[in-house]
Amino acid sequence: MTRMCAHKPPSRCGRQRGAVALIFGLMLAVLLGFAGLVIDLGRFFVIKSELQNAVDACALAAVSQLRPGQNNPGALTNAVAYGRVFSTGGVEDPDSTPLVGNIDAIKNRINFQSTVMDIPASQIMFSDTLDGVYLPAGSANPNTASFVRCTFPLNNLPIYFMRLLSPLLDKQTVSAMATAGLGQSQAACGLPLGVCKAPGGTAGNHFGLTKGQWLIQPSGPGSTYGTGNFGWIDFTPPTGGASELSAMLQGTAQCGIALADEVGQSGAMNSLDVAWNTRFGLYKSGGGNPKADTSPPDLTGYTYTQATWPLGANAYAGSVAGQFNYQNAAANLRPYQLSPPNPYFKLSSGAHNVFGRTRRLTVAPVVDCAVWNASGSANPAVDGWACVLMLNPLLTNADTPTLEFLGLSTDPGSPCATNGEPGGSGPLVPQLVQ
Structure with missing residues (x-):
């Protein structure tokens, strides 16, 4: 330069x-x-x-x-x-x-x-x-x-x-917002419980069932199904069985079920009592049995039978002197109110608070149980979705599982919300709207 x-x-x-x-x-x-x-x-x-x-x-x-x-x-x-x-x-x-x-x-x-x-x-x-x-x-x-x-x-x-x-x-703020509501699903998750519809029942009349009505299993092996009954079902016929149903009761049920899917009959499953009882906060002592941290209970273990709820209906929101309906029992984290027989033990109110979820309010398929009464190997299809409350544990051989019908899970305001893919005519599921 x-x-x-x-x-x-x-x-x-x-x-x-x-x-x-x-x-x-x-x-x-x-x-x-x-x-x-x-x-x-x-x-x-x-x-x-x-x-x-x-x-x-x-x-x-x-x-x-x-x-x-x-x-x-x-x-x-x-x-x-x-x-x-x-x-x-x-x-x-x-x-x-x-x-x-x-x-x-x-x-x-x-x-x-x-x-x-x-x-x-x-x-x-x-x-x-x-x-x-x-x-x-x-x-x-x-x-x-x-x-x-x-x-x-x-x-x-x-x-x-x-x-x-x-x-x-110098500095920056990053924000996010999400809004969600409940809407109908294409497919859903449900427990392996088939609610029997009445002859001629449709979704328009709740399949001939009444809100607050108690549903029971048929009286014994070989008994026919009718209105007011429910039965264990197999979502994957003929490969299912007691172990599969037990896993559903302890876990999150079967997902991906859609209307018109065929389901099989599993009959009475006496071996499911241990898994069923976990939802009431009742656990069997001993190794290999379910635990509260892996098989969580409901928010309450309060039981409803003719002895504890003489009304015989409307345990979800009804009234009986000296008793808690399910809504009040869940809000107050009420444990099972009786003493379970050995080797069962019950969770305390504090344990229901720690481990509890909404586990006794569940979605169950509605099916035409008359198909099971007929001879042959035909399987009924899923006609709708019921919202049911599990009423009582199974602690003795004389105990019969009982459900309360709370309407259809597709009804606006249904207490049963499940998981599933939004956009259809199935049960209500959470979905993002904004």
Whole structure:
């Protein structure tokens, strides 16, 4: 450069000095801008996706506990607990450290899976209509709330590159929101219990059954099925059996069942008593038997028989002097009110609080049991979906399993919500609507 400028005026030579540095500075600013767009915005996009997954899970879990029209005072409390469990591990105090809860239950971490999303109860809100006013659980009406909205803002996220261009670009907030309601499904999950419809019964008349009616098994082997009966069914004929049914009772039932699917007859299954009783918080001592942490109970073990509920109907929401109906028993975490025979033991109210879920309210297929009464190998098809309440445990050979019919699970406000693929005419399932 010195030689080239030797024969040029100093002013012209001076103007050439620093040109490369100036261009480099301009290009560096452009490169930092592109780096900010790629790295900072890309990072925020990942965090936004994590947040969205978390609030989606919150809304779907929470709405599964809504019971509009059922006068269930504990519905919103249960909904909040379900909404928080996947992000907080079940910790009830929003100010406490989530990691003191059930770490295995935390499924939705954020900020590249480094942070537990401690969603407070105040950010799980309820509304009677999709476009209505959303209120916290303490202000919403549990008898009319039909939609859940979960929101969560992640504040003060540092901006790494773009803040080099401007000191104002220092922190960023990323938020997500999800709204869920209950809608009919294409297919659903149900217990292996076939509710017998009345002759000529259709979905329009609840298949000839009455809400609050008690349903029993036929009196013994070889007995015919009729209206007011139910029977064990095989969802995968002829390969099912007692072990398959036992696993369903202890787990989440059979999923993917659709209308018109054929089901087989399993008859009386006396070996299912241990699995059945887990839903009442009654467990058999000894190795190899179900445990509360893997075969969870219902929120209550309160039993209903002619001896404890002389009304013989409407145990879900009815009234008998000195007794709790199911709604009240579940809200108060009432354990089994009698002393079980050895080798069974019953869970305490506190254990129902820790392990309990809604396990005795369940979906059951409605079938034409007359097909089973006829000779031959024909199997009935699923004609509809009943919502039933499991009434009593099976602790002696004389005990007969009894169900209470609570209407169709496709009815608006049905207390039975299940899992399944939305978009059809099946039972009500949680689904995202916004």
